Amino acid sequence: MEQWLEWARGPVFRACFVIMLLGLARAVVLNTVSIGSLIYASKKNQREVPWRTVLTATLQWVFPVKKGVEARAVFSATSMLFHVCIIVTPIFLGAHILLWERGLGISWPAIGNLAADYLTLLAIFTGVALLVQRVGARASRAISRPQDYFLPLLLIVPFVTGYLGMHPSLNPFGYNGTMFVHVMSANLIFLLIPFTKMSHVALFPGTQLISEMGWHLKPGGGEQVAIALGKENESI
Numbered sequence: 001m002e003q004w005l006e007w008a009r010g011p012v013f014r015a016c017f018v019i020m021l022l023g024l025a026r027a028v029v030l031n032t033v034s035i036g037s038l039i040y041a042s043k044k045n046q047r048e049v050p051w052r053t054v055l056t057a058t059l060q061w062v063f064p065v066k067k068g069v070e071a072r073a074v075f076s077a078t079s080m081l082f083h084v085c086i087i088v089t090p091i092f093l094g095a096h097i098l099l100w101e102r103g104l105g106i107s108w109p110a111i112g113n114l115a116a117d118y119l120t121l122l123a124i125f126t127g128v129a130l131l132v133q134r135v136g137a138r139a140s141r142a143i144s145r146p147q148d149y150f151l152p153l154l155l156i157v158p159f160v161t162g163y164l165g166m167h168p169s170l171n172p173f174g175y176n177g178t179m180f181v182h183v184m185s186a187n188l189i190f191l192l193i194p195f196t197k198m199s200h201v202a203l204f205p206g207t208q209l210i211s212e213m214g215w216h217l218k219p220g221g222g223e224q225v226a227i228a229l230g231k232e233n234e235s236i
Helices: 002-044 051-062 065-070 073-092 094-104 113-136 138-143 146-166 175-195 197-214 221-235
Strands: none
Touching: 002 175, 002 197, 073 094, 073 113, 073 146, 113 138, 113 146, 146 175, 146 197, 175 197
């Protein structure tokens, strides 16, 4: 099992990480081209884009504090906490930083182990809570697809296995087996990011900007943008 763990940490991790970077780079380029096309269309049609309005609306969606409170306060707060935990914990966990230092010679300040434990447990709790809220809300069920249920579960797996790996007294399984699942689930997340809704980690601001700009171009532009974005989401 130790050899399998090294395999997962080594070549599998590198392959999945490279695929993620290349996939996200492609998506960012395509989004940038779309934004450029919209700017060109606005000038061609002699329509001035109200940049302040567009950027303000985009930022309100990127940091949806006001919109979340106005819509579904509990769901929005849970979602924001979940996103913070799943981003901060793996990036600033001391054990992860040590791996980057060994592999690439780079490092940055780490959070304490106690803080990491709390953030890990909060990630698990909020991830489960999001699933429960999605299943329990009729409106959410109506627009949900299989990946909307699968992805939160997948995102929770590295946190559960990581917590068990760091607390042997609570772990009913072997350490190597637990860490193998931990690393492979993280590898699968890296692999799927460019091809699923998780791509919003890099695309969300650009997508929202495109959507907002669409409403300020020619008549019917907003509807066309909404249709285009809907087809793009269906494709991933």
